[in-house]
Amino acid sequence: MKDSIIKKFYIGGLDAELFTPFTISSGSHRSLENVIFTLESAGGIKGFGEAAIATHITGETRAGTVKSLRRAGGLLAGRDAANYLGAMCLLEEALEGNRAALAGAQMALLDLICRIQGVSLWRFFGARVPKLKTDVTVVIGDAAAAYDFTVKMRGRGFRIFKVKTGSDMDEDFRRLEAVKKAAPGAAIYLDANCAYSAAGAGKFIKELARRGIRPEVLEQPVPKDDIDGLAWLSRRLPMPVCADESAYSLDDVFNLIKKKAVTAINIKLTKLGFLRAREVWALARAKGLKLMMGEMVESELASAAAAQFAGGLGGFDFIDLDIPFFIRNSGMTGASFLSRDGVYSLDRVKAGIGIAPGAKK
Ligand SMILES: [Mg+2]
Numbered sequence: 251m252k253d254s255i256i257k258k259f260y261i262g263g264l265d266a267e268l269f270t271p272f273t274i275s276s277g278s279h280r281s282l283e284n285v286i287f288t289l290e291s292a293g294g295i296k297g298f299g300e301a302a303i304a305t306h307i308t309g310e311t312r313a314g315t316v317k318s319l320r321r322a323g324g325l326l327a328g329r330d331a332a333n334y335l336g337a338m339c340l341l342e343e344a345l346e347g348n349r350a351a352l353a354g355a356q357m358a359l360l361d362l363i364c365r366i367q368g369v370s371l372w373r374f375f376g377a378r379v380p381k382l383k384t385d386v387t388v389v390i391g392d393a394a395a396a397y398d399f400t401v402k403m404r405g406r407g408f409r410i411f412k413v414k415t416g417s418d419m420d421e422d423f424r425r426l427e428a429v430k431k432a433a434p435g436a437a438i439y440l441d442a443n444c445a446y447s448a449a450g451a452g453k454f455i456k457e458l459a460r461r462g463i464r465p466e467v468l469e470q471p472v473p474k475d476d477i478d479g480l481a482w483l484s485r486r487l488p489m490p491v492c493a494d495e496s497a498y499s500l501d502d503v504f505n506l507i508k509k510k511a512v513t514a515i516n517i518k519l520t521k522l523g524f525l526r527a528r529e530v531w532a533l534a535r536a537k538g539l540k541l542m543m544g545e546m547v548e549s550e551l552a553s554a555a556a557a558q559f560a561g562g563l564g565g566f567d568f569i570d571l572d573i574p575f576f577i578r579n580s581g582m583t584g585a586s587f588l589s590r591d592g593v594y595s596l597d598r599v600k601a602g603i604g605i606a607p608g609a610k611k
Pocket residue numbers: 441443469470494495516544
């Protein structure tokens with residue numbers, strides 16, 4: 251049998267505790283409960299992918315994702331990884347309705363072919379930016395918690411704070427003032443996860459300016475279908491307005507751009523899969539939009555894959571790949587190219603994504 255034939259697949263749970271619940275305005279992750287998809291070639295090389303489940307954002311479930319990945323494994327087994335593009339397209343169709351599974355299956359396939367070829371995923375995507383530094387997220391909570399967390403992470407070397415807002419406006423002002431006090435001069439990104447009306451978001455930004463706080467980007471201020479609201483804010487606000495929940499597909503992005511509704515797009519592999527994510531990257535860049543690379547609640551494996559996609563292609567203005575810093579112990583091995591101050595040194599990855607699930611300590 252040819253070495254590059256996909257011989258077997260494995261599906262397993264990936265469970266890990268978080269140091270703190272990852273709470274945003276639309277819901278909360280108390281722990282990481284993802285799925286690992288592994289492909290093995292006839293030559294004995296393995297490729298690993300991670301499907302990130304974010305039920306409160308996407309409606310996808312773990313049981314449904316496992317089912318989709320079983321289907322993906324059935325489609326891929328016996329195929330030659332050398333025709334990976336054909337296999338990627340097959341997955342696009344089969345897993346259209348379960349993007350977490352699509353991203354996980356494509357990640358495993360790309361990891362496998364890069365390992366077979368002895369190149370990193372970063373090199374495969376173009377090797378344009380060797381180092382990326384991520385922001386770190388200040389989750390929804392009280393002002394004292396925001397202050398303590400920011401002091402701690404600033405001490406570790408983080409300089410960009412992505413503040414989740416949208417559950418209580420007065421508390422959000424206190425939280426943002428606490429972040430500013432704890433990290434003077436640091437950059438602040440805002441993510442409301444659909445919480446405001448357009449007028450409400452405008453008022454929120456105006457009141458922040460009065461308090462001397464000017465965020466570098468405002469992500470998803472309004473509900474995902476409020477395209478007119480996004481456009482209204484994009485015309486009025488001085489900072490980029492970034493679509494995340496509103497940019498769930500290539501069609502979404504095409505329409506957002508056509509209507510001049512946003513000035514930035516948050517690309518997540520878990521929303522789009524790899525092929526569509528690259529198309530969104532190309533389209534957004536062609537039209538001069540800014541780009542954020544983001545993720546759901548994802549371990550070192552999927553986070554490193556996203557970092558290599560972004561650093562390989564280049565042109566990303568905002569990097570939001572900080573979930574590894576919230577995970578107590580995922581059991582992943584090989585993450586030494588991610589430093590504790592949030593720098594991904596992508597030029598140090600040897601083959602594939604460079605991360606593998608290992609035995610938990
Ligand atoms: Mg977001």
